[in-house]
Amino acid sequence: MIDIVVLVACTLCGYVIGKYFEKQIRIKSAFFFDVNKYLSLFEVNIDGRQLEIDEFNKEFAENCSAAFLEYLGSGKTKCRLSTIEKKELKLLFDSFEAVSSQELKKQISFQRYFFTEQNNRYSEQASKASIYPKLGILLGVMVGIVLI
Numbered sequence: 001m002i003d004i005v006v007l008v009a010c011t012l013c014g015y016v017i018g019k020y021f022e023k024q025i026r027i028k029s030a031f032f033f034d035v036n037k038y039l040s041l042f043e044v045n046i047d048g049r050q051l052e053i054d055e056f057n058k059e060f061a062e063n064c065s066a067a068f069l070e071y072l073g074s075g076k077t078k079c080r081l082s083t084i085e086k087k088e089l090k091l092l093f094d095s096f097e098a099v100s101s102q103e104l105k106k107q108i109s110f111q112r113y114f115f116t117e118q119n120n121r122y123s124e125q126a127s128k129a130s131i132y133p134k135l136g137i138l139l140g141v142m143v144g145i146v147l148i
Contacts, residue, residue: 007144014140018133027067028079029126032119034068035089039112046101046108053096088114 038060045056057072067078071089081089088111095107 003148006147007141010144010147011137011140014136014138014143015133016136017139018136021136022129022132024079025122025125025129025132027065028081029119029122030065031067031071031077031079032115032122034064035092035115036112036119038064038068039092039108039115043105043108046105085118 041060042056045051051059061069061072064072071077075093092108092111092115095104095111
């Protein structure tokens, strides 16, 4: 009887760990999707609407993911970013203090390449993220069998 309990407990633990990894990948994917959307809309704002940054951020915050909303508000994220990603984000938001709108557009278009690549990478990972709970169950069963 204890063998069955150990096997079920290991399986459930594996499933929970897999769900955790799936959630982290999906949060990161949504974050970089919102960064790209933010850049696109900010370029439109520079050309046409010309809202101030605080007003633009407040308007954008109504329709973005929780991770990007937290970054806009406090500069911290729910997802773990690499050192390069953190550096590029900081550089992006520091560049908003540019002297002219043309200079700002150049900086945004320059950094858009990096964030587009990140978005493509994480959206591809997010499409495959549903495999993690399944792998977690499999790993849990294997550990449970070893412990029996």
